[in-house]
Amino acid sequence: MGIPVAQMLAVARYVMKQKIARRERYPLVLMLEPLFRCNLSCTGCGKIQYPASLLKKQLSVADCLGASDECGAPVVSIAGGEPLLHPDLPEIVRAIVERGRFIYLCTNALLLAQKLDDYEPDKHLSFSVHMDGPRAEHNLSVCRDGVYDTAVAAIREAVRRGFRVTTNTTLFDGANPERMRRFFDDMMELGIEGMMISPGYSYEKAPDQEHFLKRERSTRLFAKMLEAPNKAWRFNQSPLFLQFLMGKREYECTPWGNPTYNIFGWQRPCYLLQDGYVKTFRELIEDTDWSKYGRASKNPRCQDCMVHCGFEPTAVNAMFGSPKAMAEAVMSMVTGRL
Numbered sequence: 001m002g003i004p005v006a007q008m009l010a011v012a013r014y015v016m017k018q019k020i021a022r023r024e025r026y027p028l029v030l031m032l033e034p035l036f037r038c039n040l041s042c043t044g045c046g047k048i049q050y051p052a053s054l055l056k057k058q059l060s061v062a063d064c065l066g067a068s069d070e071c072g073a074p075v076v077s078i079a080g081g082e083p084l085l086h087p088d089l090p091e092i093v094r095a096i097v098e099r100g101r102f103i104y105l106c107t108n109a110l111l112l113a114q115k116l117d118d119y120e121p122d123k124h125l126s127f128s129v130h131m132d133g134p135r136a137e138h139n140l141s142v143c144r145d146g147v148y149d150t151a152v153a154a155i156r157e158a159v160r161r162g163f164r165v166t167t168n169t170t171l172f173d174g175a176n177p178e179r180m181r182r183f184f185d186d187m188m189e190l191g192i193e194g195m196m197i198s199p200g201y202s203y204e205k206a207p208d209q210e211h212f213l214k215r216e217r218s219t220r221l222f223a224k225m226l227e228a229p230n231k232a233w234r235f236n237q238s239p240l241f242l243q244f245l246m247g248k249r250e251y252e253c254t255p256w257g258n259p260t261y262n263i264f265g266w267q268r269p270c271y272l273l274q275d276g277y278v279k280t281f282r283e284l285i286e287d288t289d290w291s292k293y294g295r296a297s298k299n300p301r302c303q304d305c306m307v308h309c310g311f312e313p314t315a316v317n318a319m320f321g322s323p324k325a326m327a328e329a330v331m332s333m334v335t336g337r338l
Contacts, residue, residue: 003194003236004164006123007075007102014074015320025256025285027073028313031271033262034059034092038082040108040142047081055081057263064092067261068101070281077104077128077258084111090118097124104128106168108142109151116161126164126193129155133169134183141172152190159191166193166236170200173217177224184233194236197222198308199245215304219247231336237308239332240325241315245306246338249315253294253302257313259284269293271309273301 011028018026035058036047059067068076076096083089084107096103106128119125132141135148158165167187171180187195199218222245235242243249253270260267265277266284270293278284294310295302319329332338 004123010074010100010102011316012320015316019320025290027071027257027259027281028316029075029077029258029309030068030071030073031258031260031309032059032064032067032076032078033080033260034064034078034083034086034089036081036263037085038080038108039085039110040082040144040147042142054263058086059261059263061088061091061095065095065099067266067281068096068099071259071261073101073259075102075104077106079106082108082111084115093119093125097122100124102126104166106130108147109154110147112151112154113157116158116163119163121162121164123164126166127158128166128168128196131167131169131183131187133171133175134179134186137175137179137183141170155190155192164193165191167195169195169197171197171221172200173214175221175225177221180225181230185230188230188232188234194234196236196308197242197245199306215306218245218304218306222246226338229336229338233336238312238315238319239329239338240319241308241312242338243332244311244315248338251311251314251318252296253305253310254313254317255290255293255310256285256288257317258309272305272307 015028033047035055036050037055037058038045038047078089078093080086083105086092089105093103093105101124103125105125107130109127109129112127112129129151130142131148131151132138138148138151139145155165155167169183184195199222222242226242226246240249244251255270258271259281260271261281265279266281267274268276268278268284268288269290273293278287291297293299293302295305319325
């Protein structure tokens, strides 16, 4: 698997601590959005459709660090928008790294090569580059020609300089399994640490609502795509989550596992749905009616969702929940079989 041992051990210690304390709801990854503005206009994005007045706003360094400290999750995913547009991002990253937390800095990589001098390679920092498939598919997804090649060049330079680099791929209806398998080969040949994959979620604000995957189509796509995986592939995800995407496991959503903090506050209930905001993480956890979310709730917005931010925490919790699940996950990591 494409997750460093140090990070795996840190997360394992954290989860076991929550288990011992008998905490039912705890965060694994803080989804930190310091701003919504971006230098791309992707049709499947629900973040850049805000009015210009909101796109100009951004979280302060103190806001970001306060959210990280309040939440306490061992991993912080810095997303957006395009985080590299934030003038104080290097300071935010350094301070979170000093706290011993692992960062995935999500980026479309258009600015990555010119911003690398602002950062130091560190085991706690990974650049997570948005790559939605082969050249044609990716450029179509981000609505601009040439972005794929720019991102590949930036990945090569970051890897050359010793940075951890992963890729983040969102798949939509019409994705070709065989082309995606070749795309995985291409990404691994760049020397990246691992890949993250997930079906797209139909943001209400996204301009293109026609190409989001339904649940049945998602499992068919991922089953074909991940069948007999190439031994060189490394995924920066739990093998149990990948098996869930393939339809081999049934999980309920864990919406509190990856809480979101942005310019509005703590987003209720999750990164994908916007049912209001609260001022504190404690309010989010204790005052949200979690029974209204997830597939079992019959909430129509949750019926087709299989996105990593809701189900990866479930898979991790399941892995640490029984010796059998742990053994199955370890065996998958060792053999590379799903």
